[in-house]
Amino acid sequence: MPDSNPDLGPGGHLSYRLLRFVLRDLVSRFVEDLGNPKAATERQLSALLAGGRDAAFLRDHKASKIQTLSDYRDAVPVRTHAELKPWLDRVAMGESSVLVSEPTDMLLETSGTTGQPKHLPVTRTWAEHVQQAQRLWTLAMVRDHPALSGGGALTMVSPAVHALSPGGIPIGSNTGRIRAAQPAWLRRRFVVPDEVMEISDPIARQYAVLRFGLGADVRSITTANPSLLLLLFRRLQEWREPLSADLHDGTLRHGAAVGLEPDLRQKLERRLRRESPPSDWSPTTIWNLSTVNCWTGGPAEYFAQRLQAQLGTVPVREVGISASEGSFAFPLGHSSRGSVLWTGGHVMEFIDSEGRLHWPWELDEGDRVRLVVSTAAGLFRYDMEDELEVVGHCLETPLVRFVGKSGRYLNTVGERVTEGQVSSAMAAVDGELVGFTVHPELGDIPSYVIAFEGKVCSSSLVEQFDQALQSINVEYAGKRVSGRLGLPRILHLESGHYARYRLRRMSEGAPEGQLKDPILALDDVEWTAVVGKEQN
Secondary structure (H helix, E strand, O other): OOOOOOOOOOOOOHHHHHHHHHOHHHHHHHHHHHHOHHHHHHHHHHHHHHHHOOOHHHHHOOHHHOOOHHHHHHHOOOEOHHHHHHHHHHHHOOOOOOOOOOOOOEEEEEOOOOOOOEEEEEOHHHHHHHHHHHHHHHHHHHHHOHHHHHOEEEEOOOOOOOEEOOOOOEEEOHHHHHHHHOOHHHHOOEOOOHHHHOOOOHHHHHHHHHHHHHOOOEEEEEOOOHHHHHHHHHHHHHOHHHHHHHHHHOOOOOHHHOOOOHHHHHHHHOOOOOOOOOOOOOHHHHOOOOEEEEOOOHHHHHHHHHHHHHHOOOOEEEOOEEEOOEEEEEOOOOOOOOEEEOOOOOEEEEEOOOOOEEOHHHOOOOOEEEEEEEOOOOOOOEEEEEEEEEEEEEOOEEEEEEEEEOOOEEOOOOOOEEHHHHHHHHOOOOOEEEEEEEEEEOOOOOEEEEEEEEEOOHHHHHHHHHHHHHHHOHHHHHHHHOOOOOOOEEEEOOOOHHHHHHHHHHHOOOOHHHOOOOOEOOOHHHHHHHHOHHHO
8 A cells, every 4th residue: 555655745945946846847757657657667668669679689579569568578588687798798899779779878887796897888868767866866855955055065976987898988987977967056066076086096086075075065975885985984084184284275285185196186276275174073063964875775784874873963865776777766755764666767677586577566565576677778677686675655656675686695504694684783783893794604513704894892793793683584593593503703804904995896997986895705706805815
């Protein structure tokens, strides 16, 4: 049964009313689709077929015979990235009309914990669908936080373009692309210049972000991963002396900025002025924050909770279920139970634990399903391998939360412990953890080894984590009580380990703004990639 409404009516404070007026047609269609997700899905499928009917992929699948949703399922199988890669490789080589008829404007680079980068196409229509979702999310945020209109926004993204494909197509990050695609009125609120996001050295880029942020009236901070925000807040404390010197001098030439290219430094310094260093370097004192926006669910839960503890009464708002493949769901409030599916942008299907397929209107609260998407960029029935849980409905459309990557769980003796469960169990540990990774350790009595960085009592970590995980996962509890699983052991990593891990992953091509925390290392290759050979 429907249990909430979108609450995007025309009434409210001035900034919201103005933005709502500009987006009135989009809002009207969005609310209509919430009440009839089947009609929205049928409309989107018709548009996808029209956009790809003359391209190689749908010709190969006899698209001319597809008339209904059922026909579409019969004609096009669900595919993983690896199975779709032959077509994606042709796109990257510059071949036209492979997946869709529209030109490919750029390729988005995304990667897993240790995998090779994936390159996913961007088309004009696909980009507009993603931007529409961003506009609706922003509208709800503006509605909830009137003070946002009086200040600036600090965003942390990866470079929009950093390479070219073999066919000459620009390759970059989705976060950088989204920032560059924002309307002029929103871009004026960005306190960090675009040129800073193009700094190749991630440490220098972080320093420059903080330098510009310290001289601005920041009302919101947005990036995908909460652990990156925690890292930036730690950098504030680590870099107090060089940042104070740059603030006092109106410069960008101390600390991690010392190696900046002179012409770039000169260009950036023209936008800086002398500032008094803050006496209190906590983020909530430095800035008059209304909201901080990032992932909060699944593996990000632990870091989001730590972030919320640092921010006090400043809400941490979920940015939604989005990736380089598209924007699939977004929340309509900072206290929303979940994110509402964006049926007006992409065609979405869901696979349950028994392999059965469902459309959005066929989902019930409590269902756990795997997301399959079809997009205007040519990802037809693409298995995202993301597990979602249905937590309610907005009108007739499901509200979902991200659980974790499907198949990424610890399962030494049948316990099936997920990334989200590990993250939740770590939230019960007293202490200050910078990062952690859990790996199955086989033996006569299997157990887990917990690598961690931070300040915590080692014996308390093991006991509290073990007890919390038993309360969360009944199968883990049963295996522990029966003696089939032993007590976890720990591996204490030296200070800065996860920061160095992030730098290494970025050097391998992982976008900084979307870099996932290595909550689980399922095999020895992943474990070595996280902790290093010398730790094994």
